[in-house]
Amino acid sequence: MKRQVSPWSVHDLLGTPALEDLPTPALVIDRHALMHNLGLMASHVQAAGAALRPHAKTHKSADIAVLQMESGASGVCCAKLGEAQALFAAGLRAQMLITSPIVAREACARLSALLHAGANLMVCVDHPDACAPLSACVPEDSALLVVIDVDPGLRRTGVGNAAAARLVAERIADFANLRLTGVQFYCGMEQHMAPASARAASVAGRLDTLSQTIAALQDMGARDFLISGGGTGTFASDLEQGVLNEIQAGSYVFLDRHYTECDLAAPGGTAFRPALFVAARVISANTAGLATLDAGFKAFAADSGVPAILGGPHAGAGLHFMGDEHSLVVSGSQAFRRGEVLLLQPPHCDPTVNLYDAYHVFDSQGPMAIWPVTARGCSQ
Amino acid sequence: MKRQVSPWSVHDLLGTPALEDLPTPALVIDRHALMHNLGLMASHVQAAGAALRPHAKTHKSADIAVLQMESGASGVCCAKLGEAQALFAAGLRAQMLITSPIVAREACARLSALLHAGANLMVCVDHPDACAPLSACVPEDSALLVVIDVDPGLRRTGVGNAAAARLVAERIADFANLRLTGVQFYCGMEQHMAPASARAASVAGRLDTLSQTIAALQDMGARDFLISGGGTGTFASDLEQGVLNEIQAGSYVFLDRHYTECDLAAPGGTAFRPALFVAARVISANTAGLATLDAGFKAFAADSGVPAILGGPHAGAGLHFMGDEHSLVVSGSQAFRRGEVLLLQPPHCDPTVNLYDAYHVFDSQGPMAIWPVTARGCSQ
Secondary structure (H helix, E strand, C coil), X not given: CCCCCCCCCHHHHCCCXXXXXXXXXXXXEEHHHHHHHHHHHHHHHHHCCCEECCECCCCCCHHHHHHHHHCCCCCEEECXXXXXHHHHHCCCCCCEEECCCCCCHHXXXXXXXXXXXXXXXXXXXXXXXXXXXXXXXXXXXXXXXXXXXXXXXXXCXXXXXXXXXXXXXXXXXXXXXXXXXXXXXXXXXXXXXXXXXXXXXXXXXXXXXXXXXXXXXXXXXXXXXXXXXXXXXXXXXXHXXXXXXXXXXXXXXXXXXXXXXXXXXXXXXXXXXXXXXXXXXXXXXXXXXXXXXXXXXXXXXXXXXXXXXXXXXXXXXEEEECCCCCEEEECCXXXXXXXXXXXXXXXXXXXXXXXXXXXXXXXXXXXXXXXECCCCCCCC | CCCCCCCCCHHHHCCCHHHHCCCXXXXXXXXXXXXXXXXXXXXXXXXXXXXXXXXXXXXXXXXXXXXXXXCCCCCEEECCHHHHXXXXXXXXXXXXXXXXXXXXXXXXXXXXXXXHCCCCEEEEECCHHHHHHHHCCCCXXXXXXXXXXXXXXXXCCCECCHHHHXXXXXXXXXXXXXXXXXXXXXXXXXXXXXXXXXXXXXXHHHHHHXXXXXXXXXXXXXXXXXXXXXXXXXXXXXXXXXXXXXXXCCHHHCCCHHHHCCXXXXXXXXCCCCCEEEEEEEEECCCCCEEEECCXXXXXXXXXXXXXXXXXXXXXXXEEECCCCCEEEECCXXXXXXCCEEEEXXXXXXXXXXXXXXXXXXXXXXXXXXXXXXXXXXXX
């Protein structure tokens, strides 16, 4: 019988200069796990006959967006116009869907500049009054693609029912340079529900508004509509239910601790792998069984609990935040060494990534690249 | 009887282009409140005969550090070496105390470069093994000022008792270019305790270790020691107890929501004023009584609850985070307008500031400056 060989993981570099000489805290990518995740999601979505438009709000990286386009993505999503500006400035030429409504006068000025620079954008609207300012941004002899944001009952953004969608669609039709292209439908409440069956059932219960909206828009003549939505939590059931024809998943690239705990088993049983870590260092270990790391609320977004230690000599050790710059690890059997570097899986990847300027990318050959967090801080 | 005139506040600009045309979310400073806070803390500390070394980890701003030095600060604190590097590079020439131990080989290389560039630094140590690497960083014919970090029982950093402090002091004495200058003592658990009397009592209960440590070091010949510590929560009782001779307060410059709720009434009864806000915008308001703002976990650190709305038509309205990019406000009597800008007091200022590249500074004359967040992201 063949001996099972574990795949390489970035934890194999613990204790080596490759990790110990990083300025900590630092974002670390396990490139093998990242590529595994990119390929796995692409193949799932392709097998279901849908399109994948990964959400760049997770990684904010032009380098990762390019990898996603190379694995067949139809484009990317950006949460905010500022992200699209940064990714375009970094050279990304993918079609970008801005998933939040663009409302401010100053934002319209930025949209206009980006469109005039040649960016291929799609925007979403959830109110008739949004249309005139958007139309005014569009360069002569071109058109702006627009999707109607449909609220699944989250009350965050979107039209609340088919009648409201129809009013928006009628207003869009008033402008020759706005082209209604589809709808967006994001079930934010369901993404972290567990088990998977509860998640699927809850999304299914929200599809009525979407179906009625699509029917209303088809009555108005709409055909071959983009129906874009979903996320890392719901993609499997979204594909199974077959209403969405484009998936907006983001976090699957990194698989944070919160998603690790959400029963994400995908079709076929192959799992996504944790691909993003924060390298943090023991800077004090004067109390037996405890060590202080140089990473606190400025190194992790703390909205979803604490980081996890998945590998190395302290795997499974508990962690507590100790303010803005520090956290405390409680040891198991292994003692801590001053200066030692640990790898921590972030509780929530998107807002954690947003704290850093760069990713340190490692594969089995060692350090292979430093990628900028291209749209870091671009929340506008 | 004279009519009471409210002082100007940045809330007076709500609804005007000065705020409505900001790219949101944006950090906003009320400069009158900031200057009030700077003066108030400086006068309290001066009246008690102590020194003030404000913590730059809160604002990370060379501009604000200069204002603090102009109001009599003895220097500034930095939580991490990276902050000191950024502030020095921006031209700040204050003496900077790095309040976290410097442990990594790569950090020592950065320390050495900064010292050789002429920075006036003070570092803290909590282990004898820290001394040799620090000594190796010091330029020829100069000396590095060192304080011993004393653990008040927090188990974060610091020596745990007088005997351990003595071992560190003995090791420091082995190096001609390290100069023991004092101790650091930060009671992190007490800063947010309320009421103020409980806070004072709890700190008083922790002073034994500090007093024993100081006595042990005096036995070894130490005189005129710096005894640096405290914070915005405890400064009043720290000054009253008179053990610390230097106060490291940071958050008083901005007064976040968490500190607002902590019974901070200072000697004399004059209160600190909220000086920092996040300008956020209504981007969707399709449900009566609710509005969605363009600010979520990427616009606020969420470790200490939700922001507060202190002024304007929606003062007192409740807020819920709705993910990385959005939050939901629940209205009172006033309806929300799409595009409207609100001012939100951050729950916790330090890690919120760390999310932004710039402060938009306003006073009663209108917009008066954009200050960079000089050390944004410099957690290394």
